[in-house]
Amino acid sequence: MPELPEVETIRRGILPLTGGKKVERLIVRVHALRYPLDGLKLACLRGQRLEDITRRGKYLLFHFSRGWLLLHLGMSGSLRYLPESRPPAAHDHFDIRFQDGSCLRLRDPRRFGLVLFLEQDPFTHPLLKAFGPEPFSEEMNGAYLHRRSRGKRLPVKELLLDQKTVAGLGNIYVNEALFAAGIDPRKAAGSIGLSRYQRLAAAIREVLGRALAAGGTTLRDFRDGVGNPGYFSVQLQVYGRAGMPCPRCGASVVGERCHQRSIYFCRRCQK
DNA sequence: CCCAAGACCTGGCGGC
DNA sequence: TGCCGCCAGGTCTTGG
Known part of the structure; x- marks a missing residue:
C-alpha cells in the first residue's frame, strides 16, 4: 500500500x-x-x-x-x-x-x-x-541521479524503486514521475543524460508534492490514521490505466511487466 | 559489485 | 456458485 x-x-x-x-x-x-x-x-x-x-x-x-x-x-x-x-x-x-x-x-x-x-x-x-536522500532534500537533484546511474544497465524504474537511490518511492509514483518527465521506464538508467535527470528530479518532487496535498493514493485499502482515504487516485495519469488514453497525447496507455512488476507508460510521450 | 529472480503472505478479482 | 490462477502500493535474500 x-x-x-x-x-x-x-x-x-x-x-x-x-x-x-x-x-x-x-x-x-x-x-x-x-x-x-x-x-x-x-x-x-x-x-x-x-x-x-x-x-x-x-x-x-x-x-x-x-x-x-x-x-x-x-x-x-x-x-x-x-x-x-x-x-x-x-x-x-x-x-x-x-x-x-x-x-x-x-x-x-x-x-x-x-x-x-x-x-x-x-x-x-x-x-x-544505506538509504538514499529524501525526495524533497536538496541532495536529491538531477546531478545526483545522473551520478548514481552511471554504468548501470538496469531499467531506470528499477533504479528509482531502490531505496538506496531515493528513499520513499514505490511503484505508483515511479510510474507517474517517469510519465511526467517523459522517460520510458524500461530505458537503461546509465543511458539517460543529465538534463533528463534534472527533469526527472523535478517530476519526482512535483508528483509526490501533489499526492501529499491530496492525502495520498487509495487504490483499494489505504486509509490515513483516522480512516479517511487519499484522493490522489483521481489524478493518476498512467498508473493502473492500461488501455485508457494518455492525458497528454491521447494514445493508449501501455501496461506491461518489467522486472516482475507492472509498468504503465505512453509510447509516444515517453522515450 | 551488478543484476535478475525467487521468496515471503493474504485477499480480491476475472475467467471458466 | 465455486474453484483456479493471477495480480497487488514492498523489500530481503540468493545466486549467477
Whole structure:
C-alpha cells in the first residue's frame, strides 16, 4: 500500500493525536511479520513517553523517552488511531495502548510489515543506513541521479524503486514521475543524460508534492490514521490505466511487466 | 559489485 | 456458485 505520501499522511494525522502520551502497554497478537516481533524488547516501551513521530523513506520512526520504534507498513499495512479500545478485527496484529485509553493499531493482512524497537540511533541501523536522500532534500537533484546511474544497465524504474537511490518511492509514483518527465521506464538508467535527470528530479518532487496535498493514493485499502482515504487516485495519469488514453497525447496507455512488476507508460510521450 | 529472480503472505478479482 | 490462477502500493535474500 503505502509509499512516501501515504506514510507521511499517516504521520501527520497521528502525531497530534498521540504525541506526548505515555505508553500503558503493547499488545502483540501476531508475531510473524517480516521479522518476528520481539515481545520482550517491546515491553521496554511501557511507561515511556512518545516524544515525536518522524519518517525516513517509507518508515515511521516513533521517538520514545528511551528508544525508537521503527514501523514499516509493507504492502498491506495500515495504522489507525482509536480514541478508545475496540475489539480487534482480523489482521489487527499489534496495538500501542496509551495511558489515556487510546491506542494505535497496526493491521497488516499480508504481514510484510515490520515493527522493531531500537535503543540506539535508528539511522545507523542496517535497515536505514544505506538509504538514499529524501525526495524533497536538496541532495536529491538531477546531478545526483545522473551520478548514481552511471554504468548501470538496469531499467531506470528499477533504479528509482531502490531505496538506496531515493528513499520513499514505490511503484505508483515511479510510474507517474517517469510519465511526467517523459522517460520510458524500461530505458537503461546509465543511458539517460543529465538534463533528463534534472527533469526527472523535478517530476519526482512535483508528483509526490501533489499526492501529499491530496492525502495520498487509495487504490483499494489505504486509509490515513483516522480512516479517511487519499484522493490522489483521481489524478493518476498512467498508473493502473492500461488501455485508457494518455492525458497528454491521447494514445493508449501501455501496461506491461518489467522486472516482475507492472509498468504503465505512453509510447509516444515517453522515450 | 551488478543484476535478475525467487521468496515471503493474504485477499480480491476475472475467467471458466 | 465455486474453484483456479493471477495480480497487488514492498523489500530481503540468493545466486549467477
